[in-house]
Amino acid sequence: MTSNQLLPNSEFRIPNSSLPLVPQLVTSLPGPRAQVLVERDRAVTSPSYTRGYPLVVARGEGCMVEDVDGNVFLDLTAGIAVASTGHAHPEVVAAVQAQAANLLHMSGTDFYYESMVELAENLATRAPFLIPAKVFFSNSGAESNEGALKLARYYTRRSQVIAFLGAFHGRTYGAMSLTGSKAVQRQHFGPLLPGVTHIPYGTHAALDYLESKLFPTVLPPEDIAAIFVEPIQGEGGYIVPEDGFLKRIRQICDRYGILMVVDEVQAGMGRTGRLFAIEHWGVVPDIITLAKGIASGLPLGAILARSHLMTWQPGSHATTFGGNPVACAAANVTLRLLEGGLIENAQNMGNLLMSGLTELSQQFSWISPPRGKGLMVAFDVLDADGKLDSERRDRIIDFAFLKGLLLLGCGKAAIRFCPPLVIDSAQIQVALQILRDILLEASDC
Secondary structure (H helix, E strand, C coil): CCCHHHCCCCCCCCCCCCCCCCCECCCCCCCHHHHHHHHHHHHHCCCCCCCCCCCCEEEEEECEEEECCCCEEEECCHHHHCCCCCECCHHHHHHHHHHHHHCCCCCCCCCCCHHHHHHHHHHHHHCCCCCCEEEEEECCHHHHHHHHHHHHHHHHCCCEEEEECCCCCCCCHHHHHHCCCCHHHCCCCCCCCCCEEEECCCCHHHHHHHHHHHHHHCCCHHHEEEEEECCCECCCCCECCCCCHHHHHHHHHHHHCCEEEEECCCCCCCCCCCCCHHHHHCCCCCEEEECHHHHCCCCCEEEEEEHHHCCCCCCCCCCCCCCCHHHHHHHHHHHHHHHHHHHHHHHHHHHHHHHHHHHHHHHCCCECCCEEECCEEEEEEECCCCCECHHHHHHHHHHHHHCCEECEEECCCEEEECCCCCCCHHHHHHHHHHHHHHHHHCCCC
16 A cells, blocks of 8 residues: 555544655665764764664654655654654644743743643543542653652651552652663662562452562551552553452552552553543542653643642642643643544554454464553564564564554563554554564564
8 A cells, every 4th residue: 555545534634744644665774864863863862762773753744754864654653652642733733833932931830821720620620530639740751650659658658669560650760669660771770769669560469469478577558658550551561450450459559548559651641542541440549640642742741639639738849841831732732632532543443453463463373462452552572482582573673664664662572552543544454564564574583
């Protein structure tokens, strides 16, 4: 499929798009301009960045991005699940331009402005707490989790915290102490924040161990301030927990006066087919942390908490840039677009993607059946013995780039699919066909 005429219309497609709606490669990859920029970057940029393949982006529209050499790619990464309304959605861009023309910054820590108040109202009324909520704005997911950790300790006057192996909550010191994803994210950075205990994620066996072994011996539940949990683990592999797992955490928290903090940084803002992923399980948390898809690409995070929990005093926690007026304006439009059809589209397109990936897993024994909800989907790549194979996974992602399909890995050997929520059925089918071709070519790799 190489022509725009082969693709049906979509209600979410940008009118008069200047980019083709399927991959279109005009140079070898990376192209000449991209090669120059990669070399310039290598000379001056921190080596801690984890660039998987040499994509040098110039612009984007919807689900498509164009590199500096004019190559066009179908993006199933959304900037790590950030560009929820697609790249450069015209309504988001218009809101950003209008706000920037009036007020770029006036710290919400010290003053008031309408876009921040409006967004706080919008989030507070939608928070799945069943009681009133309050909002604190940050710049990122890591900052949201840092703040939630501080709030939990402040409110409960307790010091201990439980998190999960495979979890990713950020790389600043408090968030990194909660993170249990990869050793490289912690190596040589200690000592980390004390009082954090990690247990396996997603299984009742892990919670059995917590209650029967840890609570009676080394971790008195009366000393625990919070349990931090992702409703679906993101960086850890897009892992969906066992049925009843999240409900049981809620029960443990209620039994001992522990706060349940749900990290929705990657799973939230409509990605799973609900505004908040936790809503799939009907579990009511105490605190929710947000970022990534909340503002369609502008840096913004948020802590949503039951109102009675936000007892901290003025000056006990604050931020200069969190809740920036331009980011808040983008977020207000993002929320309207999500509820205007993109959440439903995420559910529908996620079902289509899951169906297609299930067929591929039946055709190729060395990829696992897919898992996830909505447009938060992944499968594992296996070796000949059925074990997780990260090197093979990485080669498949590289092959995809060379065919104009942008993918990311996660977990030990998973490929994740987290496209903009504006993706349509034709683009899903294009992605599946490219992936099928790659798997056929890679069968012997």
